[in-house]
Amino acid sequence: xxxxxxxxxxxxxxxxxxxxxxxxxxxxxxxxxxxxxxxxxxxxxxxxxxxxxxxxxxxxxxxxxxxxxxxxxxxxxxxxxxxxxxxxxxxxxxxxxxxxxxxxxxxxxxxxxxxxxxxxxxxxxxxxxxxxxxxxxxxxxxxxxxxxxxxxxxxxxxxxxxxxxxxxxxxxxxxxxxxxxxxxxxxxxxxxxxxxxxxxxxxxxxxxxxxxxxxxxxxxxxxxxxxxxxxxxxxxxxxxxxxxxxxxxxxxxxxxxxxxxxxxxxxxxxxxxxxxxxxxxxxxxxxxxxxxxxxxxxxxxxxxxxxxxxxxxxxxxxxxxxxxxx
Amino acid sequence: xxxxxxxxxxxxxxxxxxxxxxxxxxxxxxxxxxxxxxxxxxxxxxxxxxxxxxxxxxxxxxxxxxxxxxxxxxxxxxxxxxxxxxxxxxxxxxxxxxxxxxxxxxxxxxxxxxxxxxxxxxxxxxxxxxxxxxxxxxxxxxxxxxxxxxxxxxxxxxxxxxxxxxxxxxxxxxxxxxxx
Numbered sequence: 235x236x237x238x239x240x241x242x243x244x245x246x247x248x249x250x251x252x253x254x255x256x257x258x259x260x261x262x263x264x265x266x267x268x269x270x271x272x273x274x275x276x277x278x279x280x281x282x283x284x285x286x287x288x289x290x291x292x293x294x295x296x297x298x299x300x301x302x303x304x305x306x307x308x309x310x311x312x313x314x315x316x317x318x319x320x321x322x323x324x325x326x327x328x329x330x331x332x333x334x335x336x337x338x339x340x341x342x343x344x345x346x347x348x349x350x351x352x353x354x355x356x357x358x359x360x361x362x363x364x365x366x367x368x369x370x371x372x373x374x375x376x377x378x379x380x381x382x383x384x385x386x387x388x389x390x391x392x393x394x395x396x397x398x399x400x401x402x403x404x405x406x407x408x409x410x411x412x413x414x415x416x417x418x419x420x421x422x423x424x425x426x427x428x429x430x431x432x433x434x435x436x437x438x439x440x441x442x443x444x445x446x447x448x449x450x451x452x453x454x455x456x457x458x459x460x461x462x463x464x465x466x467x468x469x470x471x472x473x474x475x476x477x478x479x480x481x482x483x484x485x486x487x488x489x490x491x492x493x494x495x496x497x498x499x500x501x502x503x504x505x506x507x508x509x510x511x512x513x514x515x516x517x518x519x520x521x522x523x524x525x526x527x528x529x530x531x532x533x534x535x536x537x538x539x540x541x542x543x544x545x546x547x548x549x550x551x552x553x554x555x556x557x558x559x560x
Numbered sequence: 561x562x563x564x565x566x567x568x569x570x571x572x573x574x575x576x577x578x579x580x581x582x583x584x585x586x587x588x589x590x591x592x593x594x595x596x597x598x599x600x601x602x603x604x605x606x607x608x609x610x611x612x613x614x615x616x617x618x619x620x621x622x623x624x625x626x627x628x629x630x631x632x633x634x635x636x637x638x639x640x641x642x643x644x645x646x647x648x649x650x651x652x653x654x655x656x657x658x659x660x661x662x663x664x665x666x667x668x669x670x671x672x673x674x675x676x677x678x679x680x681x682x683x684x685x686x687x688x689x690x691x692x693x694x695x696x697x698x699x700x701x702x703x704x705x706x707x708x709x710x711x712x713x714x715x716x717x718x719x720x721x722x723x724x725x726x727x728x729x730x731x732x733x734x735x736x737x738x739x740x
Contacts, residue, residue, distance in 0.1 A: 311671045318682040322689050329693050336700045377673045 235525040239301035240515050242537065246297060248497050250290035252403070252490055257284040258352045259404020261327060262397060263420070265349025272416045273345070275555055277331070279411040282551045285328065286544060293540065300528050304375070305508045305518035312370045312377040313362050316384050320358040327351030353397060360396025364389035367449050367500070368442075372512040388441060395434040402427050402473075403493065406486030411555050417482065424485055428474050449510055452503040459502050466495030593654035596646035603643035610636055637701055
């Protein structure tokens with residue numbers, strides 16, 4: 235049962251990253267675009283799905299809480315301030331989405347809240363992943379670092395990389411969902427951002443070997459790990475050079491593959507640890523009786539339901555965005 | 561609404577027992593859930609009453625002449641908010657000093673590494689965000705009320721698939737174009 239919940243948790247986090255990743259990316263791209271029509275199209279392209287995407291974050295948190303309580307308590311204690319910051323940004327961002335249409339004088343403010351909120355959320359998530367990979371200071375099952383332990387040059391670089399990564403996902407989404415000038419703008423940015431992400435990842439790799447992160451030993455122990463970055467690199471190259479043939483759904487697919495590869499890299503280099511080198515999945519898991527109890531309720535009923543309505547929403551709103559002519 | 565009620569009914573009896581047993585000054589805390597619970601239920605009943613009475617009059621088509629009722633409905637907009645807030649007070653204050661009733665005390669469930677500064681910072685952060693959101697939310701609600709049911713309704717009816725969007729201005733979806 236532990237394995238089942240570990241797999242479910244992994245899939246939930248991956249789905250969250252892919253889904254909320256693109257709408258956060260659209261949010262950031264929104265902040266870098268000035269044209270009001272483009273902005274409206276971007277909002278319209280994510281408006282049916284963005285809040286549904288965030289339920290996967292709630293689900294991931296709940297799964298951690300219910301199935302891996304020790305990991306939940308450690309992660310939330312070590313990342314107290316960044317999580318508070320992320321939640322605040324998510325609140326502002328979500329509210330801004332609804333308020334900007336109601337606002338008269340304050341629309342500019344809500345637009346800024348929307349894009350800055352998206353940036354903060356992406357940055358914090360990237361920084362948290364970086365901090366976890368670098369190792370969270372834990373002794374005797376307790377967090378012993380300070381409130382700003384999560385923020386180091388290394389984790390800040392990870393945060394920046396994730397911002398650009400999410401933006402690429404968002405651009406892929408915009409390309410798939412719109413036509414005309416906005417799509418062309420997105421196509422142009424895809425190339426620039428792919429290069430930036432590639433550069434940041436190389437810097438991160440060099441930096442982490444400079445820091446002699448423990449996680450790098452994993453790469454020596456498990457050479458097959460390299461397959462994941464290879465797949466990611468392949469996807470990035472396709473993204474870079476495949477942009478010409480204008481199959482509009484492709485950039486998003488390539489970007490998703492790159493993200494799945496990145497996620498796989500982390501998972502395989504973390505295993506069997508949940509928090510590298512301080513907490514294994516088995517240590518973090520709830521007692522088997524609780525897990526079995528949860529399995530019948532959430533595992534067999536709630537999860538398929540969420541999956542079902544998520545797929546339904548994307549089916550209903552498939553296709554391109556068209557501006558209605560009056 | 562139902563959640564705080566259930567929680568309250570299950571903890572009411574132990575609370576009363578404890579009130580008899582100990583006479584420490586903290587027992588004053590029990591007056592908070594006592595009042596908040598009743599305020600919450602009162603708000604709920606008031607909303608139900610307004611809605612049902614209004615619907616009844618609507619059926620008999622006399623609602624336009626009931627100025628008093630219309631004003632009452634108009635002024636009732638903060639009731640759901642008050643009910644939610646007092647409901648949370650009931651649940652959260654009512655279960656003290658326990659986080660999980662009878663199992664885990666609040667004092668034992670505090671994160672060891674959490675500092676006072678972090679707590680104050682997060683509280684102030686959330687407080688200011690909510691202050692901002694609720695201020696603007698109130699302004700927008702007032703605008704909706706001022707526009708009246710006709711003014712607000714036209715804005716919503718534009719596209720059933722995107723009820724929050726402004727009609728006509730925003731792009732809409734063409735489902736038949738199945739590119740994906």
